[in-house]
Amino acid sequence: MTSDFDDRSMRERMLAGDLYIADDPELAEHNLRAMDLMDAYNATSARDPRERRRLLTELLGAIGEGTEIRPPLRVDYGSHIRIGARSFANFGLVALDVAPIVIGDDVQIGSYVQLMTPTHPIDPELRRAKWEAAEPITIGDNVWLGSGAIVLGGVTIGENTVVGAGAVVTRDLPANVVAVGNPARVIRTIEPGTP
Numbered sequence: 001m002t003s004d005f006d007d008r009s010m011r012e013r014m015l016a017g018d019l020y021i022a023d024d025p026e027l028a029e030h031n032l033r034a035m036d037l038m039d040a041y042n043a044t045s046a047r048d049p050r051e052r053r054r055l056l057t058e059l060l061g062a063i064g065e066g067t068e069i070r071p072p073l074r075v076d077y078g079s080h081i082r083i084g085a086r087s088f089a090n091f092g093l094v095a096l097d098v099a100p101i102v103i104g105d106d107v108q109i110g111s112y113v114q115l116m117t118p119t120h121p122i123d124p125e126l127r128r129a130k131w132e133a134a135e136p137i138t139i140g141d142n143v144w145l146g147s148g149a150i151v152l153g154g155v156t157i158g159e160n161t162v163v164g165a166g167a168v169v170t171r172d173l174p175a176n177v178v179a180v181g182n183p184a185r186v187i188r189t190i191e192p193g194t195p
Contacts, residue, residue, distance in 0.1 A: 014098060019131040034078040042071040098134035099153060107139055110147030117153040160190060
């Protein structure tokens, strides 16, 4: 339940992972800023990598050297996303960053992957009143997310793990495994030197 004595802003509540109202004016302005940058980024030419990089640097919380994201890209705020070096996201990444999304180095993200931090209350009255919350997502180094995979809030994926195309990751995955299905389940361990 929400507290009548909580004097934090909706943004402060959101960043703490607590219930908040998304159509708060401060949050709406942050979202509009992201939309402007996202629209500009999605309209850039592949022949203008400097402009693409400039826009991503302004939009995202951090982006490592050599990382590429192919448009279109969709985010809520952008500023809560941190991506390491040499990572690659193919067309159509949706990264709803109400809570932090941390992506490691050398991560491969297939087309139309969704990283979904927002959650909504089970209680119908809270939902009707437009309260929501979010949980962070952490993706370790050298992870491969197959096309169409969905990663839900609160999930951590360990390094070197492979998530199959179309999988829905609802809970943490350890390092060095292959996981597939809905919900995603581990089907094998990755041994060093496995092709």
